[in-house]
Amino acid sequence: MVIKPFHHIGLAEILEEQLWLAFTKSGICASELKKIITLKDFKNQLEEKTGNNFSKVDSLPEDIEEGIDQWRVKGHSARLKFEISAYSSFQQKVWRSCSRIPFGETTTYSKIAKDINNPKAQRAVGSALGANPIPLLIPCHRVIRNDGSAGEYGYGSHLKELLLKREKYANVLG
Numbered sequence: 001m002v003i004k005p006f007h008h009i010g011l012a013e014i015l016e017e018q019l020w021l022a023f024t025k026s027g028i029c030a031s032e033l034k035k036i037i038t039l040k041d042f043k044n045q046l047e048e049k050t051g052n053n054f055s056k057v058d059s060l061p062e063d064i065e066e067g068i069d070q071w072r073v074k075g076h077s078a079r080l081k082f083e084i085s086a087y088s089s090f091q092q093k094v095w096r097s098c099s100r101i102p103f104g105e106t107t108t109y110s111k112i113a114k115d116i117n118n119p120k121a122q123r124a125v126g127s128a129l130g131a132n133p134i135p136l137l138i139p140c141h142r143v144i145r146n147d148g149s150a151g152e153y154g155y156g157s158h159l160k161e162l163l164l165k166r167e168k169y170a171n172v173l174g
Helices: 039-050 062-074 089-099 109-115 122-130 157-173
Strands: 008-014 017-024 027-033
Touching (some): 008 062, 017 039, 089 122, 109 122
Antiparallel strands (some): 017 027
16 A cells, blocks of 8 residues: 655635645645635645645644745745646746746746746746746746736736735835
């Protein structure tokens, strides 16, 4: 009998949005907005995709809580670990680059492409950001078009614009 590692789901609040976080001992592997998906549907989606069972926890582990607290202050966190090894190296490079965008600031798809040494891959960068399994914590909403417009977002451009406004407002207050 093969014993699978533990997989859990907890709830966090980021930028005034409640977020389901799926995690293992290796790090956060997925997230979804609570207002978009029920816990049951999120669990089913994860179990279908990974073949692993996920159980809800009442509180997040201390290291994840501390990482989220640091993220709330700085807009990124070196303490947060992400379990994204199942994704392509290109996607991982895009998400690492995206994770370095300062809170309240934006960059463009073409700048991300240049940052990962693939300057002609703007569209592929957009596709990688669209596949981001951990939105908000890997802040793909901070990537905009060259013309300054918001561009696409998995949760809709309206939410992307709202998140960017919340970050800018928080920066002014902070």
